[in-house]
Amino acid sequence: MRPFAHFAPRSLDEALDIFRREGEGGRPLAGGTDLVVQLKEGGHKFPYPRYLVSLRRLPELRALGWHEEQGLRLGAGLTMAEVASNDWVRQRYPALADGAGLVGSRQTMNMATVGGNVCNAAPSADTAPPLLALEAQARIVGPQGERLLPLEEFWLGPGETVLRHGELLTEFLLPPPLPRSASLYRRHTPRQQMDIAVVGVAVAVALDDGGRTLKKVRIALGAVAPTPIRARRAEAALEGQAPSPEAIARAAAIAQEEARPISDVRGSAALRRHLVGVMTERLLREAIERARRG
Amino acid sequence: MPKRVITLTVNGETHEVAVEPWWTLLYTVREELGLTGSKEGCGTGDCGACSMLLDGRLVTSCIVLAVEADGCQVTTIEGLAQGGQLHPVQQAFVEKGAVQCGYCIPGMVMAAYDLLRRQPDPTLEEVRLALAGNLCRCTGYTKIYEAVLAAAERMRLEGARG
Ligand SMILES: Cc1cc2nc3c(=O)[nH]c(=O)nc-3n(C[C@H](O)[C@H](O)[C@H](O)COP(=O)(O)OP(=O)(O)OC[C@H]3O[C@@H](n4cnc5c(N)ncnc54)[C@H](O)[C@@H]3O)c2cc1C
Ligand code: FES
Ligand code: FES
Numbered sequence: 001m002r003p004f005a006h007f008a009p010r011s012l013d014e015a016l017d018i019f020r021r022e023g024e025g026g027r028p029l030a031g032g033t034d035l036v037v038q039l040k041e042g043g044h045k046f047p048y049p050r051y052l053v054s055l056r057r058l059p060e061l062r063a064l065g066w067h068e069e070q071g072l073r074l075g076a077g078l079t080m081a082e083v084a085s086n087d088w089v090r091q092r093y094p095a096l097a098d099g100a101g102l103v104g105s106r107q108t109m110n111m112a113t114v115g116g117n118v119c120n121a122a123p124s125a126d127t128a129p130p131l132l133a134l135e136a137q138a139r140i141v142g143p144q145g146e147r148l149l150p151l152e153e154f155w156l157g158p159g160e161t162v163l164r165h166g167e168l169l170t171e172f173l174l175p176p177p178l179p180r181s182a183s184l185y186r187r188h189t190p191r192q193q194m195d196i197a198v199v200g201v202a203v204a205v206a207l208d209d210g211g212r213t214l215k216k217v218r219i220a221l222g223a224v225a226p227t228p229i230r231a232r233r234a235e236a237a238l239e240g241q242a243p244s245p246e247a248i249a250r251a252a253a254i255a256q257e258e259a260r261p262i263s264d265v266r267g268s269a270a271l272r273r274h275l276v277g278v279m280t281e282r283l284l285r286e287a288i289e290r291a292r293r294g
Numbered sequence: 295m296p297k298r299v300i301t302l303t304v305n306g307e308t309h310e311v312a313v314e315p316w317w318t319l320l321y322t323v324r325e326e327l328g329l330t331g332s333k334e335g336c337g338t339g340d341c342g343a344c345s346m347l348l349d350g351r352l353v354t355s356c357i358v359l360a361v362e363a364d365g366c367q368v369t370t371i372e373g374l375a376q377g378g379q380l381h382p383v384q385q386a387f388v389e390k391g392a393v394q395c396g397y398c399i400p401g402m403v404m405a406a407y408d409l410l411r412r413q414p415d416p417t418l419e420e421v422r423l424a425l426a427g428n429l430c431r432c433t434g435y436t437k438i439y440e441a442v443l444a445a446a447e448r449m450r451l452e453g454a455r456g
Contacts (some may be wrong), residue, residue, distance in 0.1 A: 006298075006315035006361045029362070035316075036357040037338045052315070056362060081351075105427020106405065107342060110351040111358070193426035194340070 001039050005051035012060040012141060012170065018053050019166030025050030028168060030077060030116035033108055045159040055168070059221045060141075061115065062212055063171050066092075071176040074136075076115025076169045081106070083114050083127075093174055095130035095183035102126045102187060118151070121159050121227070122196075124182055127230035128155075129202035130185045132220035135173050142167030155227035178216060181206035182290035184283055187222070189274050198267040199275040203283045205243075205282045207291050213242050214288070217251070218278060224259035224272050226266045231255040234280070243288045252281035300364035304329065308419040313360040320344045323370060331371035331400045335429065342428030345408075346370045352408040354427070371400035374407060382452065383407050386445035387438070394432035402428050406442045414450055418443065422453030441450040 007022075009015040019026050029035055035052075038044035055061055055076035061077030066088045072235075074083070075234035083089055084101035103112050103126050117125045118138070128151075136151045143166050151172070154161055163169065174281045177183070183204035187197035200222030208215045217238045219231040261272035297312040304327060309325050323329050323346070335343035337356045344356040347369035374381040380388070383406050393399050402425060409416060409424035416424070421442045422435075430438065 001316040003314070003316055006359065008361065008364065029359075032357055032359065032362070033339055036359065038336060039316075040357075052359075054362060104339070105342065105354075106408065106424055107345055107352050107354045107427045108339060111353050193423065 001036075001049060003130045004039075004049050006054065008054045008057060010057050011169070012058050014068050015053055015055065015058060015168065016141070016143065016166065022051055024051055024165060026165065027051070028053050028055050028119075030055045030113040030119075031079065031111040033112040034116060034120040034122075055115075060170055061113075061168075061284055064088075068176065070173070072121055072172075072174040073171045074114065074174065075285060076118070076171055078115075080104075080109035080112045080114065080117075080127075084109065092177050093130070093134050093183060093294055095133055095185040095204060096127060096174075098185040099126040099128075099130040099200075099202070102185075102193075114172070118154065119163065119169055120162060120173075121155050121157075121161050123158055123225060123227055124197040124200065124223040125228065126185070126187060126197060126200060128260070129200050129220035129222040130183070131172060131174075132230055133183060133185075133202035133204040133218040134174050134177075135204075135218065136172045138169050139171045139173065141170050148173070149279050152230055157226045159259070177204075178206035180209075180211060180291050180294060181216070182287045183218075184287055184290070186279060186283060188279065191194060197265065199223050199261075199265075200228075201276065201279040201283050203280070203287045205284065205287045205291050207243075207288070211292055213240060214238055216238075217284075219251070219284075221255065221259055221280075222275060223266075224261040224276055226260075229258070231280070233258055238284070243284075245285075248281055248284045248288075251284065252277045255280045297349055298361060298364075300361060302327075302360075302363060302366065302368055304368045305370060311360070315359065315361050317360045318356055319346070319348070319353075319358040319360045319368070320361050323355065323368065329370050329372050332389040333400055335397065335401075340427075340429070341398070342401040342405060343398055345404040345428065347404065347408065352405060353384075369404075371404060374403065381407065382448045383410065383442070383445040386441040386448065390437050390441035390444055392433060392437040392441040394430075397430060398430040398432075402430065402438055408447065409442070410446055410449060414446060416443070416446060 124236040185202040187200040189195035333343040335341035
């Protein structure tokens with residue numbers, strides 16, 4: 001690695017001060033599982049940083065709390081291992097536990113943070129579709145103060161986000177799940193572990209009180225567009241409907257149309273589109289079944 | 295810029311080390327502290343040869359900056375044997391013939407050691423999953439899994455050490 005300076009602030013304010021004082025050329029460092037590898041390989045999309053600001057010791061990035069009305073507060077600095085093993089996440093936001101539990105190896109999960117996964121902005125990031133389907137909002141803090149953004153608006157393209165220099169993603173807010181709801185995330189990879197999603201699909205569904213119609217449907221897709229995306233037309237086609245096999249198949253076909261995949265080393269556009277259909281249909285069925293069982 | 299002095303407690307012994315911000319924990323432990331048991335295979339977090347415990351968590355030290363480990367407890371492969379006695383995981387690797395060239399073995403043993411602390415009675419599938427981040431070019435893994443399961447059994451019988 002080429003030289004850079006390194007700062008290890010102990011609070012969010014101190015971190016923001018460092019970016020302000022040192023000026024352009026700084027980069028936040030969380031678990032380093034993307035950033036350090038990029039600095040070593042030179043495969044990063046940004047200029048080589050002059051300095052890194054470690055987020056490891058910022059208590060503000062480690063929030064984790066559940067509230068009946070507000071839902072879940074999830075610090076951006078929590079590791080995948082911490083997220084995947086948390087009882088609130090496992091019980092109320094299982095899609096997120098699924099995604100966090102797939103990130104690399106045990107070693108990777110002990111280092112990689114959920115904030116880093118989102119800020120690295122890979123279209124294949126495994127916590128991105130779950131967070132989208134669970135309607136996460138991102139809290140961003142920077143020199144101009146603070147804003148809360150629906151996660152859907154966070155990514156601009158591969159490796160690109162709305163974050164400006166000196167801004168940090170501090171936490172995610174996830175609304176409480178509705179009654180009779182369920183969520184899950186799956187990815188397609190040739191290998192079970194240590195692989196990057198060819199396609200990732202997350203769904204979250206809620207049934208109405210009688211359990212006969214779908215009150216809410218969220219479908220999010222990874223690795224099939226420049227950013228992780230919601231399949232909004234597919235969601236709309238299913239909401240308010242009875243969850244019949246035909247309605248589910250129709251929604252899956254619409255999700256296929258919404259995907260804008262490319263061909264690369266991991267798979268062709270045609271394969272990806274095919275997988276979106278198959279996976280969306282299977283996941284919807286399974287989620288609806290789980291929501292019924294409660 | 296002058297080097298930064300960090301404090302690392304490695305296998306129970308505290309060291310002050312002067313490091314550059316871009317040195318990895320692996321490089322620092324091997325080259326500055328002379329503990330060369332941990333290996334560098336890929337240097338990008340993929341192969342697990344550099345696995346060690348950082349404040350009790352298994353990490354790939356080739357992608358951890360040394361400055362990030364300032365003030366932390368580190369356990370390397372050199373820290374497992376006690377009083378000249380191999381750790382049961384190491385002993386089982388020897389007895390089961392799980393070692394060929396040996397390059398991956400320090401990382402394998404660390405990952406197995408980490409698993410058995412969390413899960414003293416793992417299934418074969420759990421062992422495979424726990425070692426998914428550790429690559430071996432030589433053995434085909436079967437004997438490694440057998441060794442981990444044998445170590446688990448011995449540690450349960452012995453009432454678990456370490
Ligand atoms: C062996 C291996 C396997 C992997 N497998 C997977 C996988 O299966 N699935 C997957 O999705 N990913 C995988 N990854 C990628 C990586 O582990 C994840 O993307 C991880 O979550 C990144 O988090 P981090 O904390 O390490 O981020 P870092 O590498 O520290 O940072 C990533 C980027 O985000 C920025 N950043 C980090 N936190 C913040 C913040 N709070 N605010 C603003 N900017 C921030 C950094 O500046 C940097 O640009 C793998 C990586 C490795 C090395
Ligand atoms: S050398 Fe660290 S994971 Fe390969
Ligand atoms: S024994 Fe040679 S790499 Fe594993």
